[in-house]
Amino acid sequence: MNLIYPLAVPKGRRLSCEVCDAPAERVCTACTVTYYCGTVHQKADWGSIHEKICQLLIPLRTAMPFYNSEEERQHGLQQLQKRQKHLIEFCYTVAQKYLFEGKHEEAVPAALHSLRFRMNVHGLNSVELVPAYLLLAEASLGMGRIVQAEEYLSQARWTVLKSTDCSNATHSLLHRNLGLLYIAKDNQEQARYHLANDIYFASCAFGTEDIRTSGGYFHLANIFHGLEKLELSDTLYTKASQIWHTYLNNHYQALSRARSQQADLLGKRFLNDTGLDEAQEAEAIRILTSILSIRESTFSKEPQKTILVLKTLSLLYFLMMDNSKAKDYAMRALGLAETYRSVEERRVIRNLLDLIYSDEEQEGHATT
Numbered sequence: 331m332n333l334i335y336p337l338a339v340p341k342g343r344r345l346s347c348e349v350c351d352a353p354a355e356r357v358c359t360a361c362t363v364t365y366y367c368g369t370v371h372q373k374a375d376w377g378s379i380h381e382k383i384c385q386l387l388i389p390l391r392t393a394m395p396f397y398n399s400e401e402e403r404q405h406g407l408q409q410l411q412k413r414q415k416h417l418i419e420f421c422y423t424v425a426q427k428y429l430f431e432g433k434h435e436e437a438v439p440a441a442l443h444s445l446r447f448r449m450n451v452h453g454l455n456s457v458e459l460v461p462a463y464l465l466l467a468e469a470s471l472g473m474g475r476i477v478q479a480e481e482y483l484s485q486a487r488w489t490v491l492k493s494t495d496c497s498n499a500t501h502s503l504l505h506r507n508l509g510l511l512y513i514a515k516d517n518q519e520q521a522r523y524h525l526a527n528d529i530y531f532a533s534c535a536f537g538t539e540d541i542r543t544s545g546g547y548f549h550l551a552n553i554f555h556g557l558e559k560l561e562l563s564d565t566l567y568t569k570a571s572q573i574w575h576t577y578l579n580n581h582y583q584a585l586s587r588a589r590s591q592q593a594d595l596l597g598k599r600f601l602n603d604t605g606l607d608e609a610q611e612a613e614a615i616r617i618l619t620s621i622l623s624i625r626e627s628t629f630s631k632e633p634q635k636t637i638l639v640l641k642t643l644s645l646l647y648f649l650m651m652d653n654s655k656a657k658d659y660a661m662r663a664l665g666l667a668e669t670y671r672s673v674e675e676r677r678v679i680r681n682l683l684d685l686i687y688s689d690e691e692q693e694g695h696a697t698t
């Protein structure tokens with residue numbers, strides 16, 4: 331199966347497979363505008379992304395209607411662009427979420443879609459293609475296809491090199507993925523170089539204490555951890571945990587303030603309160619649970635660091651409205667805090683538990 335650059339040429343109305351570009355044998359009966367070489371790729375695409383965007387593709391892939399005026403035609407074109415831009419972001423987030431969850435194979439069709447729409451909207455040489463190349467590189471790496479990952483990365487690198495307006499955010503992502511590639515190739519020196527650059531560019535773009543910078547600290551910490559430079563890795567894991575704790579605690583404080591002011595709205599939370607998209611939530615879970623297992627296995631001398639990670643995970647799940655997981659982590663944090671002298675720590679965790687319980691009661695009432 332050849333998945334390398336299947337989309338180097340944007341698709342016109344050729345009847346070729348959505349996933350591999352081979353001649354099509356099947357069509358999706360729900361939208362009738364999407365073709366596949368066979369059931370394997372149809373199933374892969376459906377499970378990854380097509381189920382979510384099947385109906386959205388119809389207006390993009392059917393012939394433009396007849397317009398009465400130039401004005402109408404322009405309006406139609408603008409609508410089309412808007413739809414494609416929405417799909418670029420949507421497919422990107424879906425693919426990114428799969429990657430953070432370790433589902434590399436599932437990420438590929440969604441990432442290919444993000445790339446395809448980017449090519450349609452921005453052209454073949456735009457720096458806007460880079461984030462999609464990076465998704466594909468990361469997915470390839472996750473599947474152990476190092477050569478393919480390198481090809482996507484060199485495509486990304488080349489595009490960045492030719493461009494004059496590449497953002498710091500994109501530079502950061504490129505370096506992060508190069509770092510991950512060199513980790514996979516067991517070249518720690520190159521990996522460190524690129525991850526340090528990732529942190530630098532992410533800090534320029536978002537600040538040193540931003541959640542989007544935390545991934546760089548986390549991966550760099552993993553390298554030092556592997557090299558048994560435990561003091562360095564400890565510092566970086568602490569940095570990454572603190573960034574997430576500060577971010578989530580701010581949301582939590584705002585939420586509990588809002589609740590105490592509006593007693594009648596108690597428990598009425600309709601929206602997800604993390605302020606994160608699904609991919610960022612998946613990243614938070616991945617970073618924090620990895621750090622937790624490292625803390626529990628190696629740094630047990632300093633329980634307050636483990637407590638911080640447990641508390642942060644509890645806040646995250648509470649804000650994601652997964653109360654049973656929130657309770658589980660809070661109880662573990664409390665258990666550890668009891669053996670440790672901090673009174674303040676215990677008070678904070680008990681307050682969080684109280685809120686979780688009151689939410690559970692609300693849910694209980696709602697379902698009876």
Ligand SMILES: [Zn+2]
Nearest residue numbers: 347350367371
């Ligand atoms: Zn195919």
Ligand SMILES: [Zn+2]
Nearest residue numbers: 358360361384
């Ligand atoms: Zn369809």
